Amino acid sequence: MRLVTIEDVRAAAAAIAPHVVRTPLLPFDSTLWIKPENLQPIGAFKQRGAVNALSRIPSADRERGVVAYSSGNHAQAVAYAAKMLGMRAAIVVPENTPQLKIDATRAHGAEVFVVGITERESRAAELVQERGATLIPPFDHFDVIAGQGTVGLEICADLPDVTAVLVPVSGGGLISGVAVAVKALCPNARVIGVEPELAGDAAASLRAGELVRWDAHDRARTSADGLRAEPSELTFAHIKEYVDDIVTVSEDEIFDAVRQIARRTRTVAEPSGATVVAAHLNRSLPEGKTVAVVSGGNLEPSLLASILG
Template identity: 65%
Template sequence: MDLVTLDDIRAAAALLDGIAVRTPLLRFDDHLRLKPENLQPIGAFKIRGAYNAIARLSDDARERGVVAYSSGNHAQAVAHAARVFGVPAVIVLPDSAPAVKIDATRALGAEVVLVPVEERESRAHALVEERGATLVPPYDHPNVIAGQGTVGLEIVADAPDLAIVLTPVSGGGLLSGVATAVKALRPDVKVVGVEPELAADTAASLRAGRLVRWPTADRSRTIADGLRAEPSELTFAHLRAHVDEVVTVTEAEIEAAVALIARRARIVAEPSGAVAVAAHLRSPTPGSVAVVSGGNIDPALFTRLTEVR
């Protein structure tokens, strides 16, 4: 299986110049800086991979349109990139997705299809067959992984004292790309994935040395709705090759991190985007950078998590 390379990631960075925001590193405490990908145009890092994938489609493929399935952030990223290129987009979302993510995807001009969470992928593949469209998966594609890897390029460039990178992991596209870039440029830096205890299939898989599948119902228990997917063979190969460790955090730790990020860094993180900070708070390490992967949180939930108790 061919893995994404540093050259692939650098090529993606060239395509994304002027499209994705080159997010800064923000000081969080004496040991940690944040990489605030919630500041991207669609509120999450996903724009990097989606744009890189759609930009590389042929004119014929663009004319026939794209299909994606998502928990919400990839949906907005594909819709945004498709609108830039004038490409028809159909997005399959779970009917349990936060309304803020569903509404934002529709507002970007995409057709939205809502299904039970366990039917997302099968419905997307059926739509591809029906419409002759191209599937833009949320993580299981080299161009998507390469686009997400540009986050790692920027971290290395901006943090000469870098010792550890903490990155959320779900399907594994972001962690695969970041780890590939970081290890190619700074093999001494530790790369750590972070996932909820209630959706800890990646940690279980790395311990077992093979993919361990958790039932959808189990993974759906976590408040971190963007971290309910599971790695593919492609992303798992990257994780095994480049990631030092995957750690898990509790629901209480995730909720506390959302509130602390808001108060200390003055930015909005959704629960999925806060897990890396949650891991840091448990075990602070000098020279750390945590990727805040997104900020598309339901306003009522954000109010509840950040209210002063």
């Protein structure tokens, strides 16, 4: 299986530069910096992978547009990338998607199809067939992984003596790309995944050395709604090759981390994005300069208010 390389990540960085925010590192405490991907225009890192994937679609196929299915941030990412690159986008979302994310997707000019949670893949496949459009998967895609890897490129540029990088794990696209970049540029740094205990399938898989499947209804128990997916063969191949460990955190630890991030860095993190800070605050991790990738910040203001209040 062909894995993403640092050259793929470098090419992605050049392709996406006009369309993403170059996020700085923000100090959190004496050993932790956060990489605030919640500051991207769509509120999450997924814009990086989506812009890269769309930018690599052959020009002959562009006018037939793109299709994506997603529980939220990937939907907005593809909608935003399509707008940036002048393409049509059709987005299929499950009916339990937060209204904030549906509104944001429509605001980028995409058509949104709301379907039952088990029907999203089939509805997306229909749209691809009807329109001759290109399907952009949320993580199981070479160019998406390369795009997410630009987060790792920037971390190593800004903090070359980083000793550990903490990354949320869901489908595994972000950690796959980040690990490729970090292991190439900062080979002494450890790359550590973080999952909610209630969706700890990737941690179980890494321990077992093979993909362990959890039922989707079990994974849906976590409040970290961006971390309910499971790795693919492609992302798990990257994880086995480049990721040192995956740890899990509790729901209470995640909510406390949302509070701490707001207070110490003046940014809004969604529960999925806060898992990495929860791991820093509650688990024994390697000493030294650590970066936590806060992957996104899309949560309903009323939920944020209840977490902070």
